[in-house]
Amino acid sequence: MTGRSRPGKSAARTFEALPPTKGSRAPFAESWWGRAWLRSLEDSSLESGRLARGRTYARGGAVGPVTVAPGSAAARCRAASAPRTAPRSGSSS
Numbered sequence: 001m002t003g004r005s006r007p008g009k010s011a012a013r014t015f016e017a018l019p020p021t022k023g024s025r026a027p028f029a030e031s032w033w034g035r036a037w038l039r040s041l042e043d044s045s046l047e048s049g050r051l052a053r054g055r056t057y058a059r060g061g062a063v064g065p066v067t068v069a070p071g072s073a074a075a076r077c078r079a080a081s082a083p084r085t086a087p088r089s090g091s092s093s
Contacts, residue, residue, distance in 0.1 A: 011065055011069060012068065013067070013068050014066065015065060015068070016061070016063050017061075017064045019059075019061055020059065020061030021058075021059045026059075030056075057078075058079050063076075064076035
């Protein structure tokens with residue numbers, strides 16, 4: 001984790017990028033709370049195609065640090081096209 005919230009400061013937190021995974025079926029989370037966070041993210045996602053594309057990017061090591069704030073999570077992604085910010089949850093785009 002690279003950012004922490006402090007009293008009177010933003011509640012956003014940034015988590016370091018994960019390395020590429022070996023094999024397409026490797027789990028993204030190993031702890032119970034990590035699996036619960038992912039399940040919550042998947043349950044609240046309105047765009048399953050974007051979520052599937054995000055998994056592909058993550059497995060390939062193309063997702064940068066993830067910033068989580070109340071109501072949203074975002075990460076910088078490197079794709080075959082130009083890099084862009086990929087909203088993860090709570091986005092209106």
